[in-house]
């Protein structure tokens with residue numbers, strides 16, 4: 001009799017928990033922590049994307065302000081399971097010391113207990129070794145405070161080589177080469193797959209056939225974009241050079257038209273003008289130029305925009321009031 005009651009209680013508990021178990025095991029949640037580029041803007045922080053799936057929290061790039069955006073979400077910095085880098089341009093990596101060392105502090109916002117895992121293209125390991133040297137005073141003092149070697153300050157960094165794939169808890173992360181510039185041979189994009197769903201992060205790239213190859217069948221593509229006003233393109237060699245390292249809205253539109261994602265989202269948004277009295281293109285300009293080539297679902301990202309991928313794609317804007325502004329896209 002007693003074991004029957006216990007069985008019934010366990011069954012009820014299981015049924016209560018099923019929706020939560022299902023929610024955790026069938027969704028990829030992508031949050032744009034920073035949608036900007038090198039511009040020291042308060043509205044758009046540096047490039048960084050949080051991907052949550054299967055209980056893992058993975059960060060892709062760590063630009064300016066990634067730590068602040070994580071803490072706006074009330075995610076302790078120490079909860080990041082691994083950091084993946086697309087390339088080593090400073091706007092993509094300047095937030096690493098903050099994520100890494102503030103994450104070592106045993107306060108609510110830090111609390112890392114294990115070494116930070118970092119994966120990136122050729123040069124990543126060397127960069128992290130250099131950072132460890134630069135911050136050796138801080139690391140040594142913290143070890144003295146704790147009276148032991150501070151394992152949370154240790155970094156395990158890996159230079160990604162051909163054939164590298166990261167897999168854990170049924171999440172698969174596949175890096176692939178993109179085309180940032182003729183003299184950069186190590187810029188990466190990433191394909192992240194979980195529970196039958198997938199998201200592509202383009203990284204910094206010009207129009208890239210390899211990006212298209214890896215993006216076929218993806219549910220969501222997060223793509224970089226750059227545009228300048230007409231006057232700048234006619235007069236500024238610097239702006240033309242910058243545009244040459246990135247994708248125009250038409251380039252990205254071609255990628256979307258060929259790969260047909262359920263949703264395309266712009267991030268790493270570069271809007272240029274050579275003359276402060278003449279405004280740069282607007283986000284509406286990005287949309288209208290893209291739509292000349294691609295007529296599927298498209299959004300211009302903003303910091304802390306969250307995209308939940310399952311049978312439906314649910315996009316939520318962050319609100320400091322705690323209210324979600326939900327919008328079902330597809």
Ligand SMILES: [Zn+2]
Nearest residue numbers: 037089091204
């Ligand atoms: Zn960049």
Ligand SMILES: [Zn+2]
Nearest residue numbers: 087089180204
């Ligand atoms: Zn770059």
